[in-house]
Amino acid sequence: MPNIVSPKQIAASLTxxxxPRVVGEVDDSYIKVAKVHGSLTWHSHENEDEMFLVLKGRLRIELEGSAVELGEGEMFIVPKGVRHNPVAEDECQIMLIERKSTLHTGTELTEKTRSLTEQLRPV
Structure with a gap:
């Protein structure tokens, strides 16, 4: 029986x-959604790429020396090893695709860092 999910609806329901919350998996990657506002933290993922897709709102991904601005429906892939900092001036809903080994904020630990166990909680 197919398991149909709406990443946009799930992201909107987050408090x-x-x-991030895991809403699916494909091979060795998790599909996650999150509601964001403000700045996360500068970090990198040494061995994993990270894909951001904006479901609602706008997201700026600061990179060392530059930044990308994403609108609704746009995506950007942060290459492995690249330091980045996601920032949302207003509340924004995003979908992420990351390898299962990807740590939320890389080796940086802050009050916003979430463990895999927290990300796997039911929504």
Missing amino acids: ELWS
């Missing part, structure tokens, strides 16, 4: 900011 915690910067707390």
